[in-house]
Amino acid sequence: MKVLKGKHSGFCFGVKRAINMAFEIAAERRNGVVTLGPIIHNPQMTEKLRAAGIPHIEDISGLDDLNGVSTVIIRTHGIPQKDMETLNERGIEIIDATCPFVKKAQDYARLLNENGYMVVILGDREHPEVKGILSFAGEDATVVKDPSEYPNISGRIGIIVQTTKHMDDLKALLPVAIEGAKELRVFNTICNSTDMKLKETEDLASKVDIMLVVGGRNSANTTRIANLSRSLSVPTHHIETASEIKDEWFNGFNTVGVTAGASTPDWIIDDVTNRIKDIGG
Amino acid sequence: MKVLKGKHSGFCFGVKRAINMAFEIAAERRNGVVTLGPIIHNPQMTEKLRAAGIPHIEDISGLDDLNGVSTVIIRTHGIPQKDMETLNERGIEIIDATCPFVKKAQDYARLLNENGYMVVILGDREHPEVKGILSFAGEDATVVKDPSEYPNISGRIGIIVQTTKHMDDLKALLPVAIEGAKELRVFNTICNSTDMKLKETEDLASKVDIMLVVGGRNSANTTRIANLSRSLSVPTHHIETASEIKDEWFNGFNTVGVTAGASTPDWIIDDVTNRIKDIGG
Numbered sequence: 001m002k003v004l005k006g007k008h009s010g011f012c013f014g015v016k017r018a019i020n021m022a023f024e025i026a027a028e029r030r031n032g033v034v035t036l037g038p039i040i041h042n043p044q045m046t047e048k049l050r051a052a053g054i055p056h057i058e059d060i061s062g063l064d065d066l067n068g069v070s071t072v073i074i075r076t077h078g079i080p081q082k083d084m085e086t087l088n089e090r091g092i093e094i095i096d097a098t099c100p101f102v103k104k105a106q107d108y109a110r111l112l113n114e115n116g117y118m119v120v121i122l123g124d125r126e127h128p129e130v131k132g133i134l135s136f137a138g139e140d141a142t143v144v145k146d147p148s149e150y151p152n153i154s155g156r157i158g159i160i161v162q163t164t165k166h167m168d169d170l171k172a173l174l175p176v177a178i179e180g181a182k183e184l185r186v187f188n189t190i191c192n193s194t195d196m197k198l199k200e201t202e203d204l205a206s207k208v209d210i211m212l213v214v215g216g217r218n219s220a221n222t223t224r225i226a227n228l229s230r231s232l233s234v235p236t237h238h239i240e241t242a243s244e245i246k247d248e249w250f251n252g253f254n255t256v257g258v259t260a261g262a263s264t265p266d267w268i269i270d271d272v273t274n275r276i277k278d279i280g281g
Numbered sequence: 282m283k284v285l286k287g288k289h290s291g292f293c294f295g296v297k298r299a300i301n302m303a304f305e306i307a308a309e310r311r312n313g314v315v316t317l318g319p320i321i322h323n324p325q326m327t328e329k330l331r332a333a334g335i336p337h338i339e340d341i342s343g344l345d346d347l348n349g350v351s352t353v354i355i356r357t358h359g360i361p362q363k364d365m366e367t368l369n370e371r372g373i374e375i376i377d378a379t380c381p382f383v384k385k386a387q388d389y390a391r392l393l394n395e396n397g398y399m400v401v402i403l404g405d406r407e408h409p410e411v412k413g414i415l416s417f418a419g420e421d422a423t424v425v426k427d428p429s430e431y432p433n434i435s436g437r438i439g440i441i442v443q444t445t446k447h448m449d450d451l452k453a454l455l456p457v458a459i460e461g462a463k464e465l466r467v468f469n470t471i472c473n474s475t476d477m478k479l480k481e482t483e484d485l486a487s488k489v490d491i492m493l494v495v496g497g498r499n500s501a502n503t504t505r506i507a508n509l510s511r512s513l514s515v516p517t518h519h520i521e522t523a524s525e526i527k528d529e530w531f532n533g534f535n536t537v538g539v540t541a542g543a544s545t546p547d548w549i550i551d552d553v554t555n556r557i558k559d560i561g562g
Binding site: 167170171172175178179181182184185187188 | 448451452453455456459460462463464465466467468469
């Protein structure tokens with residue numbers, strides 16, 4: 001079986017940085033270190049980090065159940081302002097692995113709010129990244145997942161985008177947002193890495209018989225890649241590890257595309273490509 | 282013949298204001314007063330003002346040919362910064378009838394330029410209003426008439442719109458403008474009056490058999506109204522005065538829509554409606 005692997009598949013800059021920070025702390029063999037939420041949306045990596053001595057707590061309330069937590073690692077998504085304040089008030093050491101691009105989106109949200117703009121965040125209101133950004137955007141800020149949710153507002157409007165959104169989503173929002181606006185100030189905070197992964201997926205899908213998208217089922221960006229691939233009418237499987245692969249998927253096919261979300265470790269992608277190479281065309 | 286007249290047809294706020302300012306000066310019977318360009322894009326009104334003692338010069342170079350010009354009236358479109366400077370240097374009194382909404386667009390262009398944005402003006406680069414705004418927008422500013430002309434630029438981009446543009450034109454530009462932008466700051470400087478006239482034209486066109494659009498042939502906004510009406514498949518005539526009306530246009534028709542650009546005086550619109558009422562259905 002011929003395998004085409006996406007060059008941009010796997011860890012992005014922010015995830016690499018956060019993982020490195022966490023394992024550096026783990027190497028020091030300190031006690032009382034946790035991550036706030038899983039370090040990335042990948043169960044295998046979360047388990048690896050736990051085995052190295054750094055478990056995760058689900059949210060800030062989990063601190064109450066854990067005695068002796070002295071250090072909290074903030075993952076790439078960032079956290080809401082008030083959670084940061086709580087950690088500070090409790091005298092807990094913070095290792096801030098918030099992705100620098102997410103940090104920028106938080107800064108722009110703050111800037112817009114401080115300058116009197118009504119802030120609209122294009123993204124998923126349940127996503128931790130968006131919850132974090134929202135906390136900087138002021139009390140009148142809103143989150144919309146697409147133009148249909150856009151609020152009836154006018155005046156000076158500021159727009160921020162969840163870093164893993166697709167450019168097309170932002171393009172679709174702007175004509176709606178300008179309707180009532182006297183001024184519209186848009187910070188394009190879409191991460192280049194997401195954009196490249198999605199473009200690469202389109203390119204791969206046109207060249208292969210079947211696509212395997214590797215990554216956590218709870219990873220929004222892996223799921224988005226899988227959905228994009230499906231929308232291009234290529235048989236697509238979203239898998240977490242090589243063990244899920246079934247030989248019959250490949251019957252009559254010659255070329256497999258392999259790509260992965262920003263939270264998928266290289267070793268898991270390698271397992272997948274090695275497993276496929278063994279399968280006959 | 283039944284006549285439906287657009288409520289928003291004729292002079293807008295800025296034009297009324299400029300005409301009033303000019304005739305107030307005329308009433309003082311001062312010598313040496315000219316307007317820089319015709320006061321509005323309507324030959325009948327320009328002639329009336331000339332008869333009242335205030336002719337127009339075509340551009341700033343016309344000052345050289347006129348001895349004894351002591352006062353210059355700036356029309357609604359505004360003028361480029363350097364022309365304003367020339368007038369000041371020559372010690373000429375300036376009566377500034379620039380439309381306050383155009384003035385705002387100039388101010389926003391200056392603000393964007395001073396704050397390091399690359400400015401793009403959506404409009405007609407030959408229009409005096411746009412030439413004026415452009416002079417405040419910095420050396421790297423560009424004018425585009427539609428998305429197809431949008432330049433290959435990135436970074437921090439500011440957008441200003443010619444006040445008489447249609448909202449749909451702006452909506453079509455934004456998805457293109459966001460492509461390369463890290464930040465996109467849009468001032469919606471489209472004049473409400475233009476927007477209402479165009480919406481009203483659509484409404485009228487759906488109710489009548491034939492449309493008469495009254496206004497100077499050199500009036501961009503009258504021409505836009507006429508083109509919109511034609512695009513809605515209603516027989517449409519763009520006329521400057523009632524004298525151009527031909528009875529045979531109305532054969533077999535019962536209802537006439539009458540509307541007019543922002544630079545069309547009421548007396549000319551009244552002439553037209555009176556003339557049509559005389560025509561049999």
